Amino acid sequence: MALIEINNLVKVFDKQTVLAGVNLSLVEGDVKVVMGPSGCGKSTLLRCLNRLIEPTSGTIIFRGEDITKPEVDVRALRQSIGFVFQQFALYRHLTVLENVTLALRKIRGMSRSEAKEKALHELSRLDMAIHCDKYPSQISGGQKQRVALARALAMDPAVVVFDEPTSALDPIMSREVAMLIKNLHRDNVTIMCVTHDLLLGRYLSERVAFLDHGIIKAEDTFENLCNNHSDPQIRSFFEREASTS
């Protein structure tokens, strides 16, 4: 059974239909890559998953429960979905360690020392424990993304969602982060990753879902989408990306 099943998801902002009936499912332990042109609604789709954005219609079944229903405990839902953002979004006034411990203490109610132990465990998995006393402005972009990942993982989420995790990074750091996500997958973490970065997409998964004009236009292997797909627009999207990367 799928961990997440998105059925006919629609989101209309004012009069603009951003999601026009998205269908997508994600099996536990899998990695799902979603690609598509800028502004096609990728971030909107992800934000519907944890109700940062309220979908207009459709259902999202998460662990057997429709989480679009009004009575759902949104804060509990958010705790089980780890989010990693393009711009890292580390809390600038807190050290690396405190970035990870904050939610453990405020939400999980852990003591200072419990939270510290858990945080150091997650940070050392990502080779960031030695930087635990630094502030976000004192570490590199790739390191920031590691901290953001550690912060998400510390909450033991059922799925980790990445919104363009490499697009603020240079190519070398992008590769590094791609490897981290891949390792996560090997550790059986369920992953959903939205990206422009074809290199990242290919590296994470053989298959990709293509989101355009508010629907999943195709879901297939990179090879098929690039070479054999009947829609020339889709072919050119993947060819163009392939030639620039």
Add this chain to the structure above:
Amino acid sequence: MSFLDIVLQLIQGVNYTVLVTLTCSATGLVVGLIVVGLRRLSFPGLRFLLDSFTYIFRAIPVLVLLFMVYFGLPMSGLKVPPLLAMALSLGLIAGAYIAEVFRGALDLVDASEIIAAQSMGMSRLQILISIEFPQMIRFAFPGMVNEFTTVLKYSPFAYTVGIPEITKQAMNLASTTMRGIEIYFAVGILYFVIYRIFLAGLQLLERHYRVPGLEPK
């Protein structure tokens, strides 16, 4: 009577000046936090009230409000002690100004950090207290120091409600000794010293809580 005697006499008012300044600054700080915090949690309707408060209280002269509180309220049966009257006038006006300083500083908090915290499952109040306020206060520091300085400089009004602070001591001395120039020169020096000590204390605090990458511009 030597100049030193004058200074020693005036120093008896220093405690009161410091007390009034600290009380009114603390009131201003708390009021500023409450106003900006409630505004941020934006209960509809409340926002209008809060904005009206800052709009009106920034426009009232301190002395007028002080008289309204200290001489006006007793007419409706409410006797207000002098220090409380200072807090309710100078303190509230400082609060209105500090709320404006905070409002500007709050805009500097990165929206993406707030979204990240929401995505972790934190409540609006938790985000306000753990993320927005700590950053806001750091950004607002120069503006806050300005307001505290203004409070110090308005503290002489306390003599009008019978608090024997420095200026009051000076007036007493001047009326008995007729050495006004020396006396007010000494008063000036005392305020200068208090101001420098306050500032040094605040700068120490600022340095202690300073975070690389979040320095106020």
